[in-house]
Amino acid sequence: MSYSSKLFALAKQFIPGGVNSPVRAFRNVEGEPFFVRRAKGSRIEDVDGRSLIDYVGTWGPAILGHAPDVLVRTVQETAKDGLSFGIPNPWEVEMARTIVNWVPSVEKVRMCNSGTEATMSCLRLARGFTGRDRIIKFAGCYHGHGDSLLVSAGSGALTHGRPDSAGVPAALAALTTVLPYNDPEALEKAFKEIGHEVAGVIVEAVPANAGLFLPKPGYLDLLRRLTQEYGALLIFDEVMTGFRVARGGYQEMIGLRPDLTALGKVIGGGLPVGALGGRADIMDWLAPDGPVYQAGTLSGNPLAMAVGLAQLKELEKLHAWPRLEELGAFFEAGVREILAEIGVPLSFNRIGSMFCLFFTEKPVHNLEDAKTSDTAAFRRFFHEALKGGAYFAPSPFEAGFLSLAHSQGDLEDTFEIMRPALRAALQKL
Ligand code: KE4
Helix, strand or coil: CCHHHHHHHHHHHHCHHHCCCHHHHCCCCCCCCCCEEEEEECEEEECCCCEEEECCHHHCCCCCCECCHHHHHHHHHHHCCCCCCCCCCHHHHHHHHHHHHHCCCCCEEEEECCHHHHHHHHHHHHHHHHCCCEEEEECCCCCCCCHHHCEECCCCCCCCCEECCCCCCHHHHCCEEEECCCCHHHHHHHHHHHHHHEEEEEEECCCCCCCCCCCCCCHHHHHHHHHHHHCCEEEEECCCCCCCCCCCHHHHHHCCCCCEEEEEHHHHECECCEEEEECHHHHCCECCCCCECCCCCCCCCHHHHHHHHHHHHHHHHCCHHHHHHHHHHHHHHHHHHHHHHHCCCCEEEEECCEEEEECCCCCCCCHHHHCCCCHHHHHHHHHHHHHHCEECCCCCCCCEECCCCCCHHHHHHHHHHHHHHHHHHHCCC
């Protein structure tokens, strides 16, 4: 029995499902999760000594690779002067100034401790600022586990959402409308019917939690126009795309200014951090200046701020974003070559260093398209690749991540792993 198996058996005695976040339980790929002992650069090492090339990167934060020397040094240096104060500290001011300087639409920013806190606070702020209660979100977009966001399209599709999790009050879920993504007609119709009741529309700048799919040309511009026209706030969830797809996030790439932006992952360098930012006239509605309460013991924690800042500065120093695009393009070309060799034209979506190989030949522009994926074939691929030494996200409906620590050699090794893994997975199609 492997040490991972022993640990998992023990974990299940004390932790629900044996994990502290459901996706880690490998339920979407069957089998048991492995436990990691250490990680460095592009590789993780499990407790049984197996080394794997990592394409999850702790779901986004490890954009420089794991445990970069500059971040480890920063943790050690900063920790010597204290771990948490619960009192303002210089690092949080520097972090706020950096985010404001880098993200076009952000005039003020409040730090918190997770992406969930960031999006949850954006909703409360939008409701407080507009005095309205309704929220619009999109099928397939995930924004963390805040009650108003664990909602799927209700039977009365257009108006009342229904809870997507036990414990979410139906009355609250009913205030969230879930629309199909990349569907301009559905958007126009919804705004005609309920636009004046909508406090905010929240959307992943590039949806990457149902696999990854890109906004169709003009779709986000339409969303920006309609929210402006009806007085609803546009909330960009850039928890994954922020500081990854471009220095100023996806909004900088497309030149669009949302009213609020949720951030996380990269800005923590691997430590727990989230942030919400946006127009100053909206952000000033947050306590203590304004009536919308939002707080956190560890928000702006000096260690997390120092490490997050060090990561952002390193990305800028290394001119990371063109390099991440180059890596992503090389990876995509290699995967497409393998698919052509095997003769199965699976869909592959990518933006910069974020990607998703769908086990469907249908182009994927939304959740419905993504659901045509052959999950059994993905399962076979996942385990074959793992056996070969490459760790991809343990779900067909997640994104993959490259980091600056992934060498061309790593990617070439990965192609040699993916080729047989795809053959094995697809031969039964
Ligand atoms: P957290 O609360 O997990 O820090 O962030 C929630 C969140 C918000 N917005 C977006 C776009 C996100 O992708 C996430 C979290 N991403 C998942 C990965 N698909 C985290 C992995 C997990 O749940 O363990």
